[in-house]
Amino acid sequence: MHSLIELWESVRDFIATGGDVLYIVALVLFIMWILIIERFWFISREYPAMRDKIIADWNARTDTTSWYAHKIREAWVSQASTQLNERINVIKTLVAVCPMVGLLGTVTGMIAVFEIMALVGTGNPRLMASGISMATIPTMAGMVAALSGVFVTSKLEAKVKAAVHELADSMPHH
Numbered sequence: 001m002h003s004l005i006e007l008w009e010s011v012r013d014f015i016a017t018g019g020d021v022l023y024i025v026a027l028v029l030f031i032m033w034i035l036i037i038e039r040f041w042f043i044s045r046e047y048p049a050m051r052d053k054i055i056a057d058w059n060a061r062t063d064t065t066s067w068y069a070h071k072i073r074e075a076w077v078s079q080a081s082t083q084l085n086e087r088i089n090v091i092k093t094l095v096a097v098c099p100m101v102g103l104l105g106t107v108t109g110m111i112a113v114f115e116i117m118a119l120v121g122t123g124n125p126r127l128m129a130s131g132i133s134m135a136t137i138p139t140m141a142g143m144v145a146a147l148s149g150v151f152v153t154s155k156l157e158a159k160v161k162a163a164v165h166e167l168a169d170s171m172p173h174h
Contacts, residue, residue: 017130018137019112021105025138028101029145032094035087036152043159047084051167054080058171070173077168084160088153095149102142109135 015022054076063069113131120127 014137017133018141019105019108019134021101021108021138022141024101024104025098025141025145028094028097029148032091032098032145032149035091035094036149036156039087039091039156040159042086043084043156043163047080047163050080050083051163051170054167055170064173073171073173077164077171080167081160081164084163088157088160091149091153091156095146095153098146098149099139099142102139102145105138105142106135109133109138 058064058073058076061069061072064073109131112134113128116124116127116131122128
C-alpha cells in the first residue's frame with residue numbers, strides 16, 4: 001500500500017512538472033491500449049471460431065471450382081479480413097496523435113517560459129526552468145507513448161496478415 005502511494009505521488013509530480021497536456025497524452029495512450037488489447041483478444045479468442053465456421057462452410061459446399069464459388073470464397077475471406085482489420089486504422093491514428101499532443105505540451109510550455117521572461121526578465125533561471133520542463137516532458141511522454149504503440153501495432157498487423165493468408169490457404173479452390 002505504501003509503495004502504491006509513492007507511485008501515485010511520483011506520477012502526480014511528473015504531471016505537475018509536465019503540465020496538464022500530460023492528461024491528454026495519458027487519455028490517448030489509454031484509449032490506444034484498450035483498442036490494442038481488444039484486437040489481440042479478438043484475434044486470439046473470437047476469430048478462431050469465426051475462421052473454423054468459414055472453413056467448415058466452405059468444405060460443406062459441393063461446388064468449390066466455379067466462378068461463383070470463387071467469388072463466394074473471396075467474399076468470405078474479405079469479410080474475415082475486414083473484421084480482423086477493424087480499428088487498426090484508429091490505433092495507427094492514435095499512435096500518430098501521441099507525438100502531436102506532446103508537441104502541444106511543448107508549445108504551451110514555451111508560452112509559459114515567454115510569459116515568465118516577459119514578467120521577470122531572464123534574470124531568474126529557476127522560474128524559466130519550470131517552463132522548460134513543462135515544454136520538454138510532454139514531448140518525451142508523447143514520443144514514448146507513440147513508440148509503445150508503433151511496435152505493438154506492427155506486431156498486430158503481422159498477426160492479421162498471417163491470419164488472412166492462413167484462412168485463404170485453408171479454403172482450397174480446385
